Amino acid sequence: MRIILCGFGVVAQSLAELFESRKDELYSKYGLKPRLLAVFDSKGSAVNPSGLNFKKLVEIKKEFGSVKNYSEKNNNMTGIEILKNIDADVLIETTASNYKDAEPGMTHITTAMKKGMHVISVNKGPLALAFPSLMELATYNQVMFKFSGTVGGGTPILDYAKNSLSGEKITSFAGILNGTTNYILSNMTTGLSFEEALKDAKDKGYVEADEALDLDGLDAAAKLVILANWIMGMKVTMPDILCTGIRKVTIKDIKKAEANNSVLKLIASCDKELTVSPKEISKNDPLGVNGTLNAIAFTSEHSGTQTIIGKGAGGTETASSILRDLLDIRQEIAKN
Amino acid sequence: MRIILCGFGVVAQSLAELFESRKDELYSKYGLKPRLLAVFDSKGSAVNPSGLNFKKLVEIKKEFGSVKNYSEKNNNMTGIEILKNIDADVLIETTASNYKDAEPGMTHITTAMKKGMHVISVNKGPLALAFPSLMELATYNQVMFKFSGTVGGGTPILDYAKNSLSGEKITSFAGILNGTTNYILSNMTTGLSFEEALKDAKDKGYVEADEALDLDGLDAAAKLVILANWIMGMKVTMPDILCTGIRKVTIKDIKKAEANNSVLKLIASCDKELTVSPKEISKNDPLGVNGTLNAIAFTSEHSGTQTIIGKGAGGTETASSILRDLLDIRQEIAKN
Numbered sequence: 001m002r003i004i005l006c007g008f009g010v011v012a013q014s015l016a017e018l019f020e021s022r023k024d025e026l027y028s029k030y031g032l033k034p035r036l037l038a039v040f041d042s043k044g045s046a047v048n049p050s051g052l053n054f055k056k057l058v059e060i061k062k063e064f065g066s067v068k069n070y071s072e073k074n075n076n077m078t079g080i081e082i083l084k085n086i087d088a089d090v091l092i093e094t095t096a097s098n099y100k101d102a103e104p105g106m107t108h109i110t111t112a113m114k115k116g117m118h119v120i121s122v123n124k125g126p127l128a129l130a131f132p133s134l135m136e137l138a139t140y141n142q143v144m145f146k147f148s149g150t151v152g153g154g155t156p157i158l159d160y161a162k163n164s165l166s167g168e169k170i171t172s173f174a175g176i177l178n179g180t181t182n183y184i185l186s187n188m189t190t191g192l193s194f195e196e197a198l199k200d201a202k203d204k205g206y207v208e209a210d211e212a213l214d215l216d217g218l219d220a221a222a223k224l225v226i227l228a229n230w231i232m233g234m235k236v237t238m239p240d241i242l243c244t245g246i247r248k249v250t251i252k253d254i255k256k257a258e259a260n261n262s263v264l265k266l267i268a269s270c271d272k273e274l275t276v277s278p279k280e281i282s283k284n285d286p287l288g289v290n291g292t293l294n295a296i297a298f299t300s301e302h303s304g305t306q307t308i309i310g311k312g313a314g315g316t317e318t319a320s321s322i323l324r325d326l327l328d329i330r331q332e333i334a335k336n
Numbered sequence: 337m338r339i340i341l342c343g344f345g346v347v348a349q350s351l352a353e354l355f356e357s358r359k360d361e362l363y364s365k366y367g368l369k370p371r372l373l374a375v376f377d378s379k380g381s382a383v384n385p386s387g388l389n390f391k392k393l394v395e396i397k398k399e400f401g402s403v404k405n406y407s408e409k410n411n412n413m414t415g416i417e418i419l420k421n422i423d424a425d426v427l428i429e430t431t432a433s434n435y436k437d438a439e440p441g442m443t444h445i446t447t448a449m450k451k452g453m454h455v456i457s458v459n460k461g462p463l464a465l466a467f468p469s470l471m472e473l474a475t476y477n478q479v480m481f482k483f484s485g486t487v488g489g490g491t492p493i494l495d496y497a498k499n500s501l502s503g504e505k506i507t508s509f510a511g512i513l514n515g516t517t518n519y520i521l522s523n524m525t526t527g528l529s530f531e532e533a534l535k536d537a538k539d540k541g542y543v544e545a546d547e548a549l550d551l552d553g554l555d556a557a558a559k560l561v562i563l564a565n566w567i568m569g570m571k572v573t574m575p576d577i578l579c580t581g582i583r584k585v586t587i588k589d590i591k592k593a594e595a596n597n598s599v600l601k602l603i604a605s606c607d608k609e610l611t612v613s614p615k616e617i618s619k620n621d622p623l624g625v626n627g628t629l630n631a632i633a634f635t636s637e638h639s640g641t642q643t644i645i646g647k648g649a650g651g652t653e654t655a656s657s658i659l660r661d662l663l664d665i666r667q668e669i670a671k672n
Contacts, residue, residue: 018638030503154639156500164492164500167366167663168656286629286645289622302354302656303490303646309622310642320504320638327503 001032001330002088004117005039006079006108007095008067011122011149012039013058014315015092015322020054022323032330038082044068045077047086079104083111090329092322093121096209099218099238102126109134113141120325122149122318128222128238131229144332146325151177151223154317155310156324157296161231168300170231174269175296176289177223179312180206180214181246181266185278186290188254189263194247206292216245217266217276224268224276231298232270244277253278263288337368337666338424340453341375342415342444343431344403347458347485348375349394350651351428351658356390358659368666374418380404381413383422415440419447426454426665428658432545433461435554435574445470449477456661458485458654464558464574467565480668482661487513487559488630490653491646492660497567497634504636506567510605511632512625513559515648516542516550517582517602521614522626524590525599530583542628552581553602553612560604560612567634568606580613589614599624 005012019026019034026032035051043066046052052070060070068075083091091112095105102125109119109126119138121127126134127147138145151157161170176182183206187197198215201207213219221241228234246266257264262280265288269275281288286307289295294312299305311317341348355362355370362368371387379402382388388406396406404411419427427448431441438461445455445462455474457463462470463483474481487493497506512518519542523533534551537543549555557577564570582602593600598616601624605611617624622643625631630648635641647653 154636155642156496156639159500160492160496164495165660167660284626286622286625286631290620293622295622300490300656302659303492303653304650306491306644306646308642308644311640314640317639320636323638324501324503 001034001090001326003034003036003090003092004082004086004088004112005036006091006093006105007123008039008041008057008061009094009096010315011318011322012092012094013061014319015094016054016058018316018319018323030327030330031334032327034326037086037088038077039067040077040079040082041066041068044075045082046070047074047077047082049086079108080111083108083115087115088117089333090118090120090326092326093119093123093126095123097123097125097128097213097219097222099125099128099213099222102129106130110137113137113143113145116141116143118144118146118329120146120322120329122147122322124150124219124222124226128225131225131237132235135229144329146328147226148325149318149321150226152294152296152308153311153313154320155294155308155312156321157308158227158230159324160308161227161298165298165300165303168303170298170300172269172271173227173231173296173298174267174271174287176265176287176294177268177296177312178214178217178220178266179292179294180208181217181220182290182294183292185246185249185254185264185266188249188251189258191251193251194249215247217243220266220268220276224270224274228270228274236274240274242273242275242277246278249278337370337426337662339370339372339426339428340418340422340424340448341372342427342429342441343459344375344377344393344397345430345432346651347654347658348428348430349397350655351430352390352394354652354655354659366663366666367670368663370662373422373424374413375403376413376415376418377402377404380411381418382406383410383413383418385422415444416447419444419451423451424453425669426456426662428662429455429457429459429462431459433459433464433549433555433558435461435464435549435558438462438465442466446473449473449479449481452477452479454480454482454665456482456658456665458483458658460486460555460558460562464561467561467573468571471565480665482664483562484661485654485657486562488632488644489647489649490656491630491644491648492657493632493644494563494566495660496644497563501634501636501639504639506634506636508605508607509563509567509632509634510603510607510623512601512623512630513604513632513648514550514553514556514602515628515630516544517553517556518626518630519628521582521585521590521600521602524585524587525594527587529587530585551583553579556602556604556612560606560610564606564610572610576610578609578611578613582614585614
């Protein structure tokens with residue numbers, strides 16, 4: 001399978017490492033032989049039509065901070081140049097999420113789809129701003145569009161709701177979809193102020209470079225958009241979400257929840273409305289998980305309420321979800 | 337789809353009600369038209385080659401305590417006679433679980449498979465005592481064998497581990513697989529003795545007619561056998577489980593757990609060994625759910641630990657899992 005990889009941050013590097021360490025198993029068990037034709041980051045590119053060496057790529061990135069130093073040939077190609085000039089089967093889009101114009105991910109994805117490439121995205125920006133039209137574009141170009149890693153990292157939340165509950169109608173859901181804000185709110189229950197808890201989360205590397213993505217609820221809202229479209233069949237984008245972040249949460253709010261035998265969590269919910277806002281969750285509710293965990297509760301017509309809990313982020317975890325998407329695509333292609 | 341239904345207890349009645357209430361949707365959305373040729377309970381049978389009326393069946397059962405009164409014709413056929421003489425596509429086995437010889441479910445299932453019928457079982461007995469050989473029999477006779485409802489009731493635990501985590505290796509798992517014992521242990525944290533908590537659970541109708549199935553951990557052990565075979569590829573049966581129930585749990589044990597910031601739960605686990613026994617679970621662990629809830633945590637090689645929580649029983653919930661199995665079979669048949 002010929003692959004172009006956009007972005008080479010933590011998740012993409014973990015993916016390269018998984019490709020390397022699981023090479024034999026992926027081929028013997030699933031018939032998957034990933035051949036990485038090109039990869040690029042913000043500083044440059046690495047290209048080899050016979051396939052790049054996964055191990056060398058990661059080493060070069062760690063040593064020089066860019067894949068540009070992989071080779072002296074074709075090391076200045078932009079993403080668009082690569083996508084326009086190199087034929088591949090699958091684009092894996094891992095550049096950073098951006099909720100203003102979703103670039104550069106949006107252009108990568110649309111360019112690839114128009115060229116007939118299947119797309120796997122862990123970049124939430126394009127989906128948050130244009131889910132309905134991206135699905136249409138994929139259908140029109142008869143390509144598969146997968147994005148398991150956008151919600152829940154390595155925890156297969158989207159697949160669970162879509163496939164394990166097939167034949168069942170999900171009527172509503174609510175969840176903690178952002179681990180960073182959960183970590184901050186959990187820590188505030190020990191008496192830390194918002195600022196102190198935020199500082200601790202930053203020290204641990206949990207906060208996005210643009211902290212607004214976490215603190216103002218944009219990351220959670222983006223995931224809510226994806227869930228609402230994919231699971232509930234809604235045609236919505238970011239502006240449809242009523243979004244309140246956690247910047248104004250005080251120790252007093254935390255204590256008030258405690259007095260109600262509850263915990264305060266940033267909850268993304270889809271019921272009559274699509275909202276992201278701090279809400280009190282009963283301590284007896286499985287949804288009220290602590291630390292950086294994510295959790296989501298699906299309520300269905302006949303099977304009751306079911307909660308899934310897992311790490312919502314992490315390089316290897318998210319990379320493993322990309323791999324699942326790739327295996328799905330491999331299997332679908334094999335059918336035809 | 338021609339169906340024979342063994343047993344007509346709570347789950348089977350809920351299934352008949354789902355068939356009735358979702359009739360139009362099942363046909364329009366999935367092309368499924370369930371035609372129930374025969375059903376029997378411990379007192380007698382109802383048979384109609386053109387299909388029994390779902391609503392009438394439930395009404396008759398509620399009024400007379402048996403489906404025998406549905407019609408004066410063929411109302412004394414035994415399960416074996418029905419299975420031998422009536423051709424159907426699918427057997428749905430819902431008679432009570434029995435961990436001594438797994439009868440009468442075992443004979444129902446093997447007879448149906450030998451006749452080339454697909455089988456859906458929510459009866460755990462045959463799987464607990466003979467999972468490996470039943471899978472072989474199904475393969476040999478080229479029939480599908482589904483049992484989603486045996487673990488987790490309406491919560492699709494088996495499907496999640498098998499499908500949503502495909503391409504991932506589950507290395508171990510641990511869970512609360514019996515809601516009744518969880519209810520009793522949860523109630524003991526409020527100061528009730530084991531006997532008091534057991535009485536309350538009985539009053540609420542949560543305890544099996546044979547209380548040993550719950551209290552001695554047999555129900556949890558049966559589910560562990562099914563998970564170990566289906567998810568981990570082990571070839572094990574009930575005697576392979578090291579099983580301790582909750583009869584000896586005292587308030588002192590509950591208080592000791594509390595002092596360790598933990599809760600005492602009956603945990604079924606698959607790690608180096610297959611065990612069912614009371615264990616302390618940290619209050620911060622998502623696994624430590626209360627009431628009648630079930631919970632299971634799967635630890636995988638690359639995607640971390642993921643916990644699924646839901647009601648583990650209930651007529652409609654378990655019936656909805658039978659329906660999912662039936663839709664799977666419908667879909668597989670349509671492919672060929």
